[in-house]
Amino acid sequence: MAEMTPDTLERIIQEVYGSEIPEERLRVISRTVTQTLEALEKASEVDLEGLEPAPPHAD
């Protein structure tokens, strides 16, 4: 996963699951996260220079 070091991954898993690390669930999560990050990378090929985050506020 982009920008996700093994140490970070392990820390998050430890925090979320404690000692329990269900392999099947982790496989699904990993696939979803990987696919989403790949799509984010492809979308980010556009020029984001000068674009600031803003919520879809009404007024």
Next chain:
Amino acid sequence: MDPRKVRQGSIKEVSTWIRNGEVSSTEIVEDLIERSERVNEKINSYISVLEKDAVSAARRADEEIRSGKSRGPLHGIPISVKDIIAVRGSITSAASKILAENLTDYDATSVEHLREAGAIIIGKNNCHEFAYGPTAEDSHYGPCRNPWNPELITGGSSGGSASAVAACLCYGSLGTDTGGSGRIPSSFCGTVGFKPTYGRVSRFGLIPLSWSLDHVSPIARTVEDAAILLEAIAGKDPKDPTSSEKPVPRYQSALSSDLKRMRVGVLGKYLEECLDQEVRRTVETAVEAIRELGASVSEISIPKIEHSAPVANMLIACEATSIHEKWLKERRGDYQPSVRTRLEVGYFYSANHYIKALRLREWFRREFDRVFKGVDVLLSPTCPILPFKIGEETIDVKGTKKDPRPFIANFVRIHNLLGLPALSVPCGFSSGGLPIGLQIAGRLFDEEAVLKVAYAYEQSQPWKDRLPNI
């Protein structure tokens, strides 16, 4: 009056019948409660029917109407509410074991507005747990079932709302729409689902899924009824700082059958790889019908649009995980497994990913601003596929077996990302008799253009008169 005719009437029609004394609100409510007892066993639309409160409210409405007081077209009309929206005196469970005893002592602002308009809140609708899923299969109370074929999904997350409306268990419903949750089940159940502009309707009283993408979404059997519902619930609310100060137009006045001078863009050349051929043909026929009504039609392409759904998914995942963090630690075993997995995904994105998604939202906003200089509305299929069997892991997509869940929402999610108004209107049926939805989206706060095109199209077609035989 013939109860079947009354049940199948539109809000506008039934309102007139009540005012003229041809039928009373109490008679209607009692009939729908009795019908719900039978039909709910088949389609699981309601988690709870608010029998006592609804009958009392209907009696009060009848007394007011008899004494000459009229609150408008919703006076005495039974409306249901998705079980993720607070209704005073009811359990608001979000279809979850976690909130199965969550007795609510206040009304969401949208519900408060419905009551002021004289509507009768008749029940709380089943949905995907915490509104986090596009199928409405995963609820603590069992899956929502499609009234056109109870073995099939309703689509979600507001599946119980759309199925209750389609099955004539109520005349309209308040659903929510965070990533297509009002429009997807409307497409699959043959109803009109209208997600207004972000900020048009207060979010106060919703159990949130994603603060920046959640919307309240009226669901009805006709475009006019959706306009009536939206007009009743729209407006500024001090309890929701993101609600808009902009005055609420008279949406019913926007409805006209003349589409001359309307410029319509068609967004259809993406997602080719997962677009069902029957859906494609039906939507293409609908586009031609809109052209014949006088609109000018042009094809629109937006770069990177195929990646817009994952950008929205990331924002939803991060916000939802933050909202659910306490329960994920203390009650994780009480979630539906698929919902728990979706929520856990949010732990694995970084702040940098989230900010990048927010900046991409801005990029898409500029692209859509450019497109909307040349067109008034955008058309696309609502869903790329037809409803499939509950629990089905894969479906055949152009000769390949695929899990359909990840791409059901690919046409709808961009409009949540950008907060644009978008509506799904029935545009035909598959060879197997399943409804298909056409999505119409507009500029921010231009609900009127969306309604105008939807209404003109609906009036030119027979689809709104076709109801499931259940």
